[in-house]
Every structure is written in C-alpha cells, then in structure tokens.
Amino acid sequence: MIYAVTSRLAETALRVRARLGGSQDLRQRLLTDALPGRADIWVHGASVGELTSAGPVIEALARGTRVIVTANSPTGRDMVSAWGLTARLAPLDMPGALTRFLDAVQPRLQLTVESEFWPLRSRLLAERGVSQAVIGARMSQRSAGLWSRLPGVIGPMLGRISALSAQDGGSETRLRELGLPERALLPALDLKLLTPARVVPPPDDAARDRTVLAASTHEGEEAAILDGWLAARRLHPGLRLILAIRHPARADEVAGLITERGLPVIRRSETLGQDLIDAPVLLADTLGEMDRWYRQAAICLVAGSLVDKGGHTPWEPAAHRCAILHGPYVSNFSDAYATLEDAGAARSVEAAGLGAALSGLAGDAMQARRMGSAARALLTARAGDPAPLIAHLRDLANSR
Structure with a gap:
C-alpha cells in the first residue's frame, strides 16, 4: 500500500x-x-x-509470435530495434504508466531476463491473468539477504511466477528459499553461452595452426606477450601474432612496444581490406572484429589475466575451437576456467612462462587442435539446447 501510494505521487x-x-x-x-x-x-x-545474452531466445520467440521488448536504457532499446524487433523503454513501475502500457499491449506472457522484481508490475500482471516468467535469473547472496528482510514483498512476487530458469544452482537455491514455488522451476540455463554456442567454428588449417591471438590486452600485458611470442618464434619462425588491444586509444603506445623489438608495425585500422595473413605481427586496433581474429588463430591467450583485471570470457575462443591460455588473474570467470582446465581445454601460465607455453603448442598442432575441440565440446554441453525452454514459454503465451 505504501509503495502504491508513493509511486502514484511520484508519477504525478x-x-x-x-x-x-x-x-x-x-x-x-x-x-x-x-x-x-x-x-x-x-x-x-x-x-x-x-x-544480448537472451538474443537467441528472443529471436526464436519472435518467429511467428508478436513480441515487444522493453529496456531500462536507450542503448538497450536501440540495439533491439536494430534487430528488427519492436522495442521501447520500459514503463515506470507506477500505476498510470503500467496501466496504459498493459491496456495497449495486452500481453499474454511477460518474460523478464535475469533479475528485476517490480512489485506493482507483478501485481497488475497477475490481476490481468498474464503469465510471468524469468530466464537466466540471478540472485546473489547479498541481494538474497536484502530481500529476506522484505518477505511480504518478495514472497508474493515470486509466488506469481509461472516459470523460472536460473542462471546457476546458487541463484536457484536462494530464490526457492525466498518463496519461489517448486512448480515454477525449469532447468538452469546460462544465457551468456547461447550466442557463442551458435558460432560455426572454422576448419583446421596450417595457417591457423601458426597464428597466436592475444585477445583484449590491457596495459602491462603487451610487452610480456611480445617477448613470449618472440621467444617461441625463434623456435618456430613462421609463428604469427595478432595483438588485439582492449582499448584502440592505446594503439600508439602499443605500436611503440612493437617498434622497440625491431618489428614492423602493421595496424588493422590502416590496412582495412588488405590481406594480412603474412604479417608477423598485426596490431588489431579496431572494434567489432574479434570473431575475425578468433577464426584466424588456433591458439588464444585470453588477456586481462596477466595483470589483475579479472580476465575476460573464455567462451568466445572456445566457440571457435581455440586452444586457450590465460594468466593467473581470472576471478571474473574462475569457475569457467577451472572447468576448461579440468577438460584439458585451457592452461594457466605466468608471463615468464608464456614463451615456453606458446612454443609447445606451436610445435604440436595436434595438441592445440585437441585443446580447441575440448573447449568447444564443453561450451556446447554447458550451453545446452534452449528449444525446450522456448517451447515452454510459447505454451505459456498460448495458454490464455
């Protein structure tokens, strides 16, 4: 009642x-x-x-069904509009705005991606008999602790959910403890793996075997990477390096490191449209081309891990069947890297040991290919098949 009154005053x-x-x-x-x-x-x-993470599910639902997508940010709205779907900013959780939106749209199913809980939205949807579902639901330990102080708010919202697929087991447990009914639980689904799992990996070839990609490098990493690659290249003269820097604004700085080592500087930004397969080092200083570089390299050092940046996702190189190397700093994806290492798909390496690691893989193409295949197989298994989830959501939408 307090929430409804204050939101009405704020809306006015x-x-x-x-x-x-x-x-x-x-x-x-x-x-x-x-x-x-x-x-x-x-x-x-x-x-x-x-x-973005839910893109494959949203696009599948939109085939043959009228879908409207809302976001809290203009960038999210504009991105979905660029997909060719109807998109707009979400109505505020206020009585008039929500009523006008629901009167106009008249949805049969409301689907939330990840975790947003709005009390008024939940209640008005239930009053209209609109099914509510959540995919990729997240509930951290901290958030669960905060919500546990408001059982009269979170309990009814969770009780109205017809279907929920959690992102991980921990989130599922915490949501159940807060009041999510057992009947609503669907198998867990990590949405962030769906898009990389749709990538068709490139075929094996000798040129790819001889190419190393340093993906999304940060300040403090490029010098060690260049030195390690040069050490490996002395044993394997045909070894090529694609140095894809995280921030193109640092291109001049990184070009200086390449020059200091007596190497020619070939910048992607200055050579668009040219065939660069024979360049010993390519400074990839553009945005939006990482898929191109993953396709060209059989060996990938995932950067942001030789310095303490927490690491970047391993699943994009895994999608392209890259043998994965990473530094010790992978706190952002520690579970993923541990699983990949257990599967023989990834290896942790210190900066001082990078040359030996690169040399070992460059000298044994079959080993690198086996690592890449193991990474891809693990990604495919973990991503799973979203088709049953999509079918269930369609059934909910058609049940009204």
Whole structure:
C-alpha cells in the first residue's frame, strides 16, 4: 500500500515535469507519447548485456509470435530495434504508466531476463491473468539477504511466477528459499553461452595452426606477450601474432612496444581490406572484429589475466575451437576456467612462462587442435539446447 501510494505521487510529479519540457525518453516511460501496439509476449531486460545474452531466445520467440521488448536504457532499446524487433523503454513501475502500457499491449506472457522484481508490475500482471516468467535469473547472496528482510514483498512476487530458469544452482537455491514455488522451476540455463554456442567454428588449417591471438590486452600485458611470442618464434619462425588491444586509444603506445623489438608495425585500422595473413605481427586496433581474429588463430591467450583485471570470457575462443591460455588473474570467470582446465581445454601460465607455453603448442598442432575441440565440446554441453525452454514459454503465451 505504501509503495502504491508513493509511486502514484511520484508519477504525478513526473507527469508535470514531462509536460514542462521533459525528455522524450521520460515521456516514453510514462506512456504519455504514442502508445505501443498489441503483442503476445512482453520481454524485458535491463540493458544491452541482458538483452544480448537472451538474443537467441528472443529471436526464436519472435518467429511467428508478436513480441515487444522493453529496456531500462536507450542503448538497450536501440540495439533491439536494430534487430528488427519492436522495442521501447520500459514503463515506470507506477500505476498510470503500467496501466496504459498493459491496456495497449495486452500481453499474454511477460518474460523478464535475469533479475528485476517490480512489485506493482507483478501485481497488475497477475490481476490481468498474464503469465510471468524469468530466464537466466540471478540472485546473489547479498541481494538474497536484502530481500529476506522484505518477505511480504518478495514472497508474493515470486509466488506469481509461472516459470523460472536460473542462471546457476546458487541463484536457484536462494530464490526457492525466498518463496519461489517448486512448480515454477525449469532447468538452469546460462544465457551468456547461447550466442557463442551458435558460432560455426572454422576448419583446421596450417595457417591457423601458426597464428597466436592475444585477445583484449590491457596495459602491462603487451610487452610480456611480445617477448613470449618472440621467444617461441625463434623456435618456430613462421609463428604469427595478432595483438588485439582492449582499448584502440592505446594503439600508439602499443605500436611503440612493437617498434622497440625491431618489428614492423602493421595496424588493422590502416590496412582495412588488405590481406594480412603474412604479417608477423598485426596490431588489431579496431572494434567489432574479434570473431575475425578468433577464426584466424588456433591458439588464444585470453588477456586481462596477466595483470589483475579479472580476465575476460573464455567462451568466445572456445566457440571457435581455440586452444586457450590465460594468466593467473581470472576471478571474473574462475569457475569457467577451472572447468576448461579440468577438460584439458585451457592452461594457466605466468608471463615468464608464456614463451615456453606458446612454443609447445606451436610445435604440436595436434595438441592445440585437441585443446580447441575440448573447449568447444564443453561450451556446447554447458550451453545446452534452449528449444525446450522456448517451447515452454510459447505454451505459456498460448495458454490464455
């Protein structure tokens, strides 16, 4: 009751602000601009990351079904619009905005990506008989502790959910303890693996066997990588390096490190459209081309791990069947790297041992290929098949 009253008062103030020159985005969230059309499924994700991870599910649902996607950020909305789907900013969790949105859209299923719990949205959907589902649900220990202090709020919201697929076992356990009914539980699904699992890996070939990719490097890593690669190249003269830096603004700095070692500087940004397969070192200083580099390299050092940046995802190189090397700093993906190492698909290496590790893989192409195949197999197994989940969501949408 307190939430409903305060949100109504806040909405009144925001409507006045919108009339007096508020932004178009605010008017869209208040539903005081053009109303959306009808849709069978309303999908909501916070922003780019959540909606990107759920992209394969959203696109599958949109085939043959009317879908509207909402986001909390303009960048998320604009990204989905670029997919060719109907997208807009989400209605604020306020009575008037939500009522206008639901009156216009009349969804049969509301699907949330990851974890957002809005009390008024949950209640109004239930009053209209709209099924509610969550995929890739996350609930950290800290968030669970905070919600446990509000059992009268979180309990009813979780009790209204018809289907929920958690991102991991820990989240599933915590959500159950907070009140999620057993009947709503679906098998866990890591949404972030769905897109890389759809990648068709490149075929094996000799040129790829002789190419090393240092992916998304940070300051403090390039010098060690160049030295390790040069040490390996002395034993394997045909070994090539693609140095894909995390921030293109550092290109001049990294070019200086390459020059200091007596190597020619070949920049991707200056050679677009050219065949660079014979360049000993390619400074990949552009954005949006990582898939190209993964396809060209059989050996991948995932950077952000030789210095304490927490590491980057191993699943993109795994999708392309790369043998994976990484440094000791992988706290962002520690479980993933541990699993890959157990499967013989990845190896941890210190900066001082990088040359030996690269030389070993460069001298044994079959070993590198086996590591890459093991990485891809693990990714495929962990991603699973989203088809049963998609079918269940379709059934929920059609059950009204």
